[in-house]
Amino acid sequence: MAKDTNGYNIIGKPMAMTDARAKVTGLGKYADDLSVPGMLIGKILHSPHAHARIRSIDTSQAEALAGVKVTATGEDARNPYGILPIGHDERAFALGKALYIGDNIAAVAATTPEVAERALDLIRVDYEQLPGWFDPEESMKASSNWINEERPQNIEKEYHHVFGDPEKGFGEADFIAEERYYAGEVNQAAMEPHATLAVWEPDNRLTVHSSTQVPFYLHRTIAAVCEMPMSQIRVIKPLIGGGFGGKSEIIPLEVAACVLAKKARKPVKITYTREEVFLAHRGRPITIVYLKVGLSRAGKITAVQARVIQDGGAYCGYGPVTVLYSGALLGAIYDIANVQYDGFRVLTNKPACGAMRGHGTVNVRFAFESILDQLSHQAGLDPLEVRRRNLLKAPCITANSLRVTSYGLPECIEKVFERSGWAEKKGNLPYGKGVGMACSHYVSGAANPIIRSNMPHTTVHIKIDRDAAVTVYTGASEIGQGSDTMQVQIAAEILGVSTDRIKLVAADTELTPIDLGSYSSRVTFMAGNACLNAAKDMRDQIVAAVARKFGCAADDFEVKDGRISHKSDAGKSLSFDEAVTVALEFHGALVARGTYAPPETARGGKFKGAGVGPSPAYSYSAQVAEVTVDPETGQVRVDKIVAAHDCGKALNPLTVEGQIEGSVYMGFGQALQEDMIWKDGRLMNPSLLEYRIPATKENPEIESIIVESIDPEGPFGAKEAGEGSLAATIPAIANAIFDAVGVRINSTPITPDKILDALREKQKLASGNGANAANKPVAAGGRL
């Protein structure tokens, strides 16, 4: 095997994902592909009202229908749950009130989907409709008719943070900009709709196969809701067709399937329709950002003040964490001493929002990078140069107590500066064409767990027995991001074997130790480190056995090129298989363990809400977008995006590039097209025919650049790669539109009509002043 410059055999080399063949051939099994004898099909009855008291539910006619085995309502499982310990406000089915159109009212389990559908029509629910709250800024003024009586004024949570002296900072500013930004609501729209198969076992245990990013939290929740000990429940994660945060908390169908299975004492499968995926939601909330930023003549940011209102929907979900991320990562990408943050998570009668890719950071980044562009122009400075002048000096601690250990942002900026041709293009392209740049960053896992404890965040076991196969047992959840492949690479690298020697068993609560889940981009850093530690433990055991056989000290040996060899005596060398045999003679089957918990120094400050934002390491991204705007129609074509991402060390450059491209595409979708459109709490576009995910034909060309800052604590120096690039894409496009046609659109998606309205407004102002006629958009084309 060829080694790279760092001496690695496998790390840093492109490797196809271990599940690629199964996925590409269609042979891989997703939750909906699973089937067991006697399996029933479950269907959920959703509320047709946005806010209504439930007077009564009559399921008798449904139960009488031939083929219906059981029905379930809120009375069958009264225990509340929620992903956050402070937000247990969901139940299997609504008790007392329905809180949004799509809320879960009851369910049936029947022999076929057709019977189940018909049975839903036979359930009689008597509702008393209540006025609904749909606009977050209206909702937070509510004096009565609250959505949740325990949340006065419909405010789920609010946080108020001040770092440094913002007032003084604004006093020192030569330029101040103040704007309101609005980001529309988006859904993950993962290719695989959610599905759960809950199997009631003959010994009264429950086995749950579910499309989840968080099998461990699902395990806890099912135990609480079904009133069973965790030891009687097994959760298995099959292949996942994309998560992006939409499967990172407990989704109603998971609970419903388990409640039905327990009641029927039969296996029950529920698969969401696409409409139900939108109604279960957990996407990115509508976010309103009132932002004020001060800039000195020298281009230094002097102060930031943000008031952020998030429309969380009817349940808590990850809400408080989302609004805290918005504050924590608002200014921490740059060196900013003075920051004031007021964040509000507001309840409305709509589906609950959640932890979508780039959790909490994306919409504030859109606002911040847009206003920074605006201020740069006000100050007559190049916006890219302004970023250069506000860089952190890492390693450092930010104003809000985040520990930054590695900081590849300067290199990201220089890379996109060169590769995009920024110096030649910025401000110099013809009318209708423009370039814009923006930066973003993200955590490599949360330093503090959702449920506070002193346990490791992840544990990995490795076993070697007489077949000499290396089996890695990991709780980490492969959701398409490369979790499995990454651990195979690490184990193979440390043990000096090829990757096909590694078997990986993942995300099965009966077989694998706990990992907290695939969210907040924690897997490479945390499960990667645990796997690294387990592999080192295994290597040490094998080396110790070899040394003992030769009567030498373990330190005299090294693992190299698939052999365990004495450093100075070439005669004392065994192949990996021979060494394993020696070790098995001493120990029997070999078992190794590795864990990871973030260091105390990475866990953040002491103020209220300080627990969210701290991470053992941060990724960074800089991007330049190049666009063409049609000034007659307002249509935007993104011609190219150059994206540089600091992932510490690219363990697998192939998957890192895939993640950068995926992030950019998702950001592109939110920037220009994707928007959940609401009318009195009703989603008007709950299908992929009307909710516009970008397709191949409109996706821009992307040039991905990997920047490696080699984090001191990451596995082989690695940090996150899956989320950090998304946020920069949106403001990069918005800033490029300004460069192209001179208007700023402060709300997403940036649709053609918004651009046309802004151009018209600008024209009106220009002609009103009788000046700057050259600036006005005129119809294309000369004389025929």
Added chain:
Amino acid sequence: MIPAEFEYQAPKTLDEALRALGRHGDEAKILAGGHSLLPMMKLRLASPRYVVDIGRIRGMDYIREERDKIAIGALVTHAQVTTSELLRAKCPLLPETASEIGDMQVRNRGTIGGSIAHADPAADYPASILALDAEMVVQSSSGKRTIPAADFFVDLLTTQIRPGEILTEVRVPVKRAGEGTAYKKFHQPASGFAIVGAAARVIASKAGQIEDVALGMTGVGSKAYRATAVEKSLRGKTASESLIAEACGKAAQGIDPLADIFASAEYRREMASVFARRAIISALEKAMGRASSPSKGAAPGKTK
């Protein structure tokens, strides 16, 4: 969603199909490529008791020249229209239009007859069918009749086709000397349907004297229509940028534009003018024997 229950029939001949339709009357719906009917059934916007699948009838996918017309069988797919050498040479507007429909999968399965008979207000063909003054041939068990395009589209999803009838053929005229055509479209990004589609057919001298002009519009109102006000303003005139721009300001005159979650009525009205103008200019340039200018995108000579 799952469609409501229905009975599926797949006749092998046109006569069998006509008999089936005769029996079921308005309880039956015709399935060809399935790209319009099946989504409506899944959304339960349509719940026919009988689905008569005409897709297995042989001999309805021809494209042939008959004197000064080209006859196109109703089961010809959009992909066949796009790639037909005959149409590209003698009626290029139709291949140009077909190439803008949906995506590759849709074009491979969807049929010209299905699309026209469905009369979706945002479908592409109707604009071109109108601009070409095409004819639709429909058959029933009692005989055959021909409906001119101008009479064919009645309203949203409604045509002159009666229960028991099948659209079997579309007839378009062969291109004349001095004729240029163009189809310009604003795509709905998700569905690919036309927010606005403008099909122009211009007959002009090399000097730009417009002898005749036809402009079919789709996507704007509840049905495709001929923008007669635009046509009237241009017919017999010498083309100029300002004349065309002014005329195309009337592209949605007398129309009550649709409004949906993607485009407001006001935006649609405005885009109708823009795309009408682009289609007319492109068609005119072809009529005058000039190559199409790269007018899309950045306007020259503007500063920021």
